[in-house]
Amino acid sequence: MKPTDISTPDHFHRVVDCQWACPAHTPVPQYIGLIAEGRYAEAYMVNWEANVFPGILGRTCDRPCEPACRRARVEKEPVAICRLKRVAADHKGDIAGYLPERTTKTNDKRIALVGGGPASLTVARDLAPLGYQCTIFDGDPKAGGMMRTRIPHFRVPEHVIDEETGYVLDLGVAFRGGTRIDSMKTLLAEGWDAVFVGAGAPHGQDLALPGRNEAHANIHIGVEWLASIWFKHVTRIGKRVVVIGGGNTAIDCARSARRLGGEDVRMVVRSRFGDMKALAWEKDDVQREGVVICNDLVPREITHDNGRLTGVNFEPVTSVFENGKRTLVSAGPCNISPAMTW
Numbered sequence: 001m002k003p004t005d006i007s008t009p010d011h012f013h014r015v016v017d018c019q020w021a022c023p024a025h026t027p028v029p030q031y032i033g034l035i036a037e038g039r040y041a042e043a044y045m046v047n048w049e050a051n052v053f054p055g056i057l058g059r060t061c062d063r064p065c066e067p068a069c070r071r072a073r074v075e076k077e078p079v080a081i082c083r084l085k086r087v088a089a090d091h092k093g094d095i096a097g098y099l100p101e102r103t104t105k106t107n108d109k110r111i112a113l114v115g116g117g118p119a120s121l122t123v124a125r126d127l128a129p130l131g132y133q134c135t136i137f138d139g140d141p142k143a144g145g146m147m148r149t150r151i152p153h154f155r156v157p158e159h160v161i162d163e164e165t166g167y168v169l170d171l172g173v174a175f176r177g178g179t180r181i182d183s184m185k186t187l188l189a190e191g192w193d194a195v196f197v198g199a200g201a202p203h204g205q206d207l208a209l210p211g212r213n214e215a216h217a218n219i220h221i222g223v224e225w226l227a228s229i230w231f232k233h234v235t236r237i238g239k240r241v242v243v244i245g246g247g248n249t250a251i252d253c254a255r256s257a258r259r260l261g262g263e264d265v266r267m268v269v270r271s272r273f274g275d276m277k278a279l280a281w282e283k284d285d286v287q288r289e290g291v292v293i294c295n296d297l298v299p300r301e302i303t304h305d306n307g308r309l310t311g312v313n314f315e316p317v318t319s320v321f322e323n324g325k326r327t328l329v330s331a332g333p334c335n336i337s338p339a340m341t342w
């Protein structure tokens, strides 16, 4: 038997399953213990050290820590690790005394950070206290990137984003909003000591279906549509809406559609209900708001009348699993469900 390797923190992370499963290796037991003692500010700071945006993550994290939680071995549900992060964030009070002080010393190194989302803000959070002069560039007017513009505010209120991006900017980080970087050559010519590119993935995935281009006026791409709502380019939607997809973005779109005037909003998903990518509580929320989830259907065609969207043609499928790999097998002919026509 090989001796235990304790030369890296990995060993200690692994011993705590939830901490190991968290991509940021947040010390989960430590902060939950602090919450149990009512020490919310300290619990928040344990999170802040590890994942920078506890208030936002407490509302949005995909929480891979929870399936790893050992509590689920003796009880039906794991500890609500993610929601407890929000508890710490909502009850922390004034944490000014816990945050690093804005440094007056500089090491004369200038860092340009492209993109004002979580990646650049995290780099700036770590470098600014060391004396680096960090400048973040973003095409949007305010810091936060996709956290601000592509997550609906009924899930993350804007004041939470202002607060948590503010903690980073207050460390002495310059933010140049409304400044889109289109040329790396021009940026590099400005003599920065280092450039960090954290541009994110702000574009969604399109579907190359017959009829898609013809009916484009009434077809929207998930994250881009959510951004259009934030920028107030979109303020309403038709009464009948089909959302294709079963992840958290699809859920956000369906819930947003309900708020913008959608009366008959349906999510159509190719996987089974239990296999959907969206989290269980997201599925509960969307159904509670009156959205119907239709599973085991694959979109095959957008139908239209001279470019006016009239429906979506779906093929029923069955999920067949072999060696853990899923294959979708046709379960019948394609048809235009009356529920999916206009």
Ligand code: SF4
Residues within 6 Å of the ligand: 021, 022, 023, 024, 025, 026, 028, 051, 057, 061, 062, 063, 064, 065, 066, 081, 082, 085
């Ligand atoms: S909720 Fe997210 S950030 Fe928090 S411990 Fe779990 S995986 Fe990590």
